Amino acid sequence: MNWLxxxxxxxxxxxxxxxxDQAVGxxxxxxxxxxxxxxxxxxxxxNQEDTTKVTEKPPFDRSSSQDSLDELxxxxxxxxxxxxxxxxxxxxxxxxxxxxxxxxxxxLEEEWxxxxxxxxxxxxxxxxxxxxxxxxxxxxxxxxxxxxxxxETVSQTLRKKxxxxxxxxxxxxxxxxxxxxxKAPDGxxxxxxxxxxxxxxxxxxxxxxxSYSEKELSPLVAEESPVSETDINLEVSFAEQAVNQKESSxxxxxxxxxxxxxxxxxxxxxxxTGTTRIGDLxxxxxxxxxxxxxxxLTALYDVLGVExxxxxxxxxxxxxxxxxxxxxxxxxxxxxxxxxxxxIPLIFQKLISRIEEGGLETEGLLRIPGAAVRxxxxxxxxxxxxxxxxxxxxxxxxxxxxSLLKLFIRELPQPLLSTEYLKAFQAVQNLPTKKQQLQxxxxxxxxxxxxxxDTLKALLEFLQRVIDNKEKNKMTxxxxxxxxxxxLFMCHAFGLKSSEQREFVMAAGTANIMxxxxxxxxxxxxxxxFIVNQVRKQNTENHKKDKKAMKKLLKKMAYDREKYEKxxxxxxxxxxxxxxxxxxxxxxxxxxxxxQLTEELKASDxxxxxxxxxxxxxxxxxxxxxxxxxIGGNIGERCLDDDTYMKDLYQLNPNAEWVIKSK
Numbered sequence: 218m219n220w221l222x223x224x225x226x227x228x229x230x231x232x233x234x235x236x237x238d239q240a241v242g243x244x245x246x247x248x249x250x251x252x253x254x255x256x257x258x259x260x261x262x263x264n265q266e267d268t269t270k271v272t273e274k275p276p277f278d279r280s281s282s283q284d285s286l287d288e289l290x291x292x293x294x295x296x297x298x299x300x301x302x303x304x305x306x307x308x309x310x311x312x313x314x315x316x317x318x319x320x321x322x323x324x325l326e327e328e329w330x331x332x333x334x335x336x337x338x339x340x341x342x343x344x345x346x347x348x349x350x351x352x353x354x355x356x357x358x359x360x361x362x363x364x365x366x367x368x369e370t371v372s373q374t375l376r377k378k379x380x381x382x383x384x385x386x387x388x389x390x391x392x393x394x395x396x397x398x399x400k401a402p403d404g405x406x407x408x409x410x411x412x413x414x415x416x417x418x419x420x421x422x423x424x425x426x427x428s429y430s431e432k433e434l435s436p437l438v439a440e441e442s443p444v445s446e447t448d449i450n451l452e453v454s455f456a457e458q459a460v461n462q463k464e465s466s467x468x469x470x471x472x473x474x475x476x477x478x479x480x481x482x483x484x485x486x487x488x489x490t491g492t493t494r495i496g497d498l499x500x501x502x503x504x505x506x507x508x509x510x511x512x513x514l515t516a517l518y519d520v521l522g523v524e525x526x527x528x529x530x531x532x533x534x535x536x537x538x539x540x541x542x543x544x545x546x547x548x549x550x551x552x553x554x555x556x557x558x559x560x561i562p563l564i565f566q567k568l569i570s571r572i573e574e575g576g577l578e579t580e581g582l583l584r585i586p587g588a589a590v591r592x593x594x595x596x597x598x599x600x601x602x603x604x605x606x607x608x609x610x611x612x613x614x615x616x617x618x619x620s621l622l623k624l625f626i627r628e629l630p631q632p633l634l635s636t637e638y639l640k641a642f643q644a645v646q647n648l649p650t651k652k653q654q655l656q657x658x659x660x661x662x663x664x665x666x667x668x669x670x671d672t673l674k675a676l677l678e679f680l681q682r683v684i685d686n687k688e689k690n691k692m693t694x695x696x697x698x699x700x701x702x703x704x705l706f707m708c709h710a711f712g713l714k715s716s717e718q719r720e721f722v723m724a725a726g727t728a729n730i731m732x733x734x735x736x737x738x739x740x741x742x743x744x745x746x747f748i749v750n751q752v753r754k755q756n757t758e759n760h761k762k763d764k765k766a767m768k769k770l771l772k773k774m775a776y777d778r779e780k781y782e783k784x785x786x787x788x789x790x791x792x793x794x795x796x797x798x799x800x801x802x803x804x805x806x807x808x809x810x811x812x813q814l815t816e817e818l819k820a821s822d823x824x825x826x827x828x829x830x831x832x833x834x835x836x837x838x839x840x841x842x843x844x845x846x847x848i849g850g851n852i853g854e855r856c857l858d859d860d861t862y863m864k865d866l867y868q869l870n871p872n873a874e875w876v877i878k879s880k
Contacts, residue, residue: 293584293699294724300586301703304624326367326374329515329527332637334508338368351758352505355751356512359456363516447482451745455656456516463520483655485740490869491820491861493744495663495670496880498752499853505752506744507664513748514641514660523647526640535630539600540564542628545668555604560671564603567610568622569679575615577682578689583700587617595621623704626676633676633705634661635669643706645733646726655737658730662741677738684735698731705731753851753870760851798867800845802827802877814864820845821859827877848874856880 330336335349356364450458485492498506518525536543538551545562552559572582586592595617602608613621626633634642638661645661648654662670680701684694692700706727734741796814800823807830812823823845847855850872857866867873 291699291724291728293696294702294728296584297700297703300620301623301627301707304586304589304592304620324374325527326370329367329511330364330371332508332527333364333511334505335364335368347762348759351755351762352508354758355754357454357457357516357747359454359460359516359520360509360512363456363512363519366519367515447484448486449483449652449655449659449740451485451488451743452747454513454516454747455653455660455745456513456520458656459517459520459653483652483737483740485743487860488746489862489865490746491855491858491866493746493749493855494858495742495744497856497858498744498749499855502752502756502853502855505755506748509748509751510660510663514657514664517653517657517660518641518644521648521653523644525644527638528636528640540603541596541600541625542630544630545633545666545672549668551604560668561675562625562672564599565622565625565672565675567603568618568625569675571610571613571618572615572622572679573682575618577686579615580689580691582615582683582690582692583619583623583697584692585616587614587620591617592620592624596624623701626704627707633669633673635665638664639706642730643723643727645730646723651733654730655733655740658733658737659741659743659745663744673734674738674742677735680735681738694735695728695732698735699728702727702731749852756853757851798863798875800827800875800877804878805843806830812863814867816862816864818863819859820857820861820863823863823875824859824877843877843879846876846878848876850874 330338334352337349353361353364495503515525535547537547540548543551548562548564549559552563556563595613599608599621632639642658642661645654645657648657662673665673680697683690683692684697687693687696702724706723797811798814799809799811801809805827807827810827812818812826824843828843845857845861847857847866847870850870852870852873
């Protein structure tokens with residue numbers, strides 16, 4: 218299947234697995250041909266009269282991503298491609314294809330280091346890297362190896378180009394880090410263990426300053442019994458897990474592959490210190506999470522031998538107003554003038570609402586397209602009347618609304634999965650196991666820009682509601698995945714040309730990725746505990762350095778040291794005995810309460826005690842409107858889930874303050 222670029226990402230040629238003519242409009246082929254549709258395919262060549270020419274193709278071996286589709290027809294996928302093509306023939310083609318110069322490897326790695334928050338390791342700012350030293354000290358072995366690989370590539374590239382500014386050297390950049398570890402008073406954190414495996418030697422005998430002791434491989438991870446085979450372990454780096462799996466015996470690996478087919482068994486184990494979801498952390502900590510997620514994703518792909526190609530955002534001329542073909546950020550700026558605080562485009566929300574108003578039990582929902590000419594007219598009318606509030610939504614049929622929703626996604630100037638990471642999402646299909654695919658998707662969701670992530674979340678939640686009605690609408694999770702995959706993974710910013718077999722593999726692979734995104738969306742919006750713990754460790758180390766610098770400054774200013782230390786203490790400390798926390802609720806009638814910690818006390822219990830004492834207007838507050846927050850200590854701010862055990866969290870962050878407030 219060849220995807221040729223034009224203004225709407227039109228599919229000009231596609232290959233259909235059935236080798237039969239297929240009617241546009243969501244109907245299904247019948248009979249024995251359906252049983253063989255995933256094993257052989259024919260070529261569709263579209264002309265202006267919508268005629269179809271079929272050429273039989275020989276069967277070929279399927280990839281592992283296709284194996285999971287053995288019992289499913291890919292017909293919905295190919296039909297959707299035809300619908301997209303037919304729809305786009307009626308759209309204006311006024312956007313030029315942008316040809317971008319392919320950056321060299323050094324430029325890509327330099328961009329990667331910037332995205333990972335490590336730009337001060339090279340260039341004009343090289344050497345001013347105190348914060349980076351703290352950051353690097355929290356990395357696992359595999360994360361550090363990923364950084365080292367990119368630093369070395371950038372170093373070699375800069376030397377070849379004879380750059381005038383300072384050229385980084387791995388030994389120089391991380392010398393401070395090693396020196397500080399050797400001088401650290403806490404021996405448990407400062408010692409570096411030399412292993413027989415690497416001898417701390419890199420290429421050309423270079424000292425490997427990224428090597429760490431076993432204790433440092435997973436910072437602040439509690440020692441617990443191993444998780445079951447169906448659990449997604451969030452306590453240990455995904456890349457470290459991949460290394461361990463590769464080193465395990467063949468029998469164990471084979472067993473893992475058998476379990477890999479049981480998609481419905483994957484789950485998150487309960488964490489006593491609480492599950493952290495995207496949106497629970499303060500922006501300053503979320504920024505650190507993003508840096509760590511990129512490094513971890515790169516390390517995971519490195520370990521598994523999969524190329525992670527991060528694309529640079531393509532600068533193209535885009536509309537600065539309107540609804541379709543407008544960047545998400547521009548659209549949200551428009552919407553926020555109408556509805557302050559809007560995080561999901563209003564037109565996107567309205568299209569979903571319109572589909573749901575027609576009933577989610579409608580058979581073939583999302584699969585049967587609206588008439589192409591009518592869709593074009595509706596687009597023009599929406600552009601003119603939507604923000605004026607005079608558009609007649611009653612005239613929009615349910616299938617038209619579904620077609621408009623998919624069109625909105627396809628016409629985004631930058632794909633919903635982002636230009637930078639679209640190919641990384643596609644590469645997920647090349648990872649060996651479903652568990653590793655889920656881990657990679659988890660990291661990729663974290664890396665998405667806020668606007669993209671919020672819109673994707675709204676889309677996936679809507680798709681799940683469609684699937685919940687599958688008994689009547691005949692839209693299973695895989696049906697929906699196959700219909701939606703072409704809309705999310707086709708992008709007119711890329712000229713995608715490749716072999717027929719590769720495109721067939723991609724069709725099955727992207728459908729499976731879409732399947733995982735829908736089925737495990739709650740899991741994918743979780744921030745892994747090992748990353749949160751790395752953020753905690755960074756904050757702790759930065760606080761120590763800030764505290765040391767402040768003491769030095771105060772001494773120079775002749776302040777009394779004891780007075781400073783006394784001011785540093787929490788004024789409530791004297792009032793709170795051991796094993797008791799003081800919870801603040803400035804917006805409730807009971808503004809403060811001392812609560813005894815017990816083994817079974819949860820965040821939900823703390824909230825219940827406050828809310829039970831409310832009266833008047835405040836009594837209408839319900840569960841889900843206010844939350845308990847962990848603030849300060851080794852975290853900026855974190856919203857706690859109801860099942861957080863307060864004593865366990867207190868032991869992890871004894872210097873935190875506890876505040877009840879709304880999000």
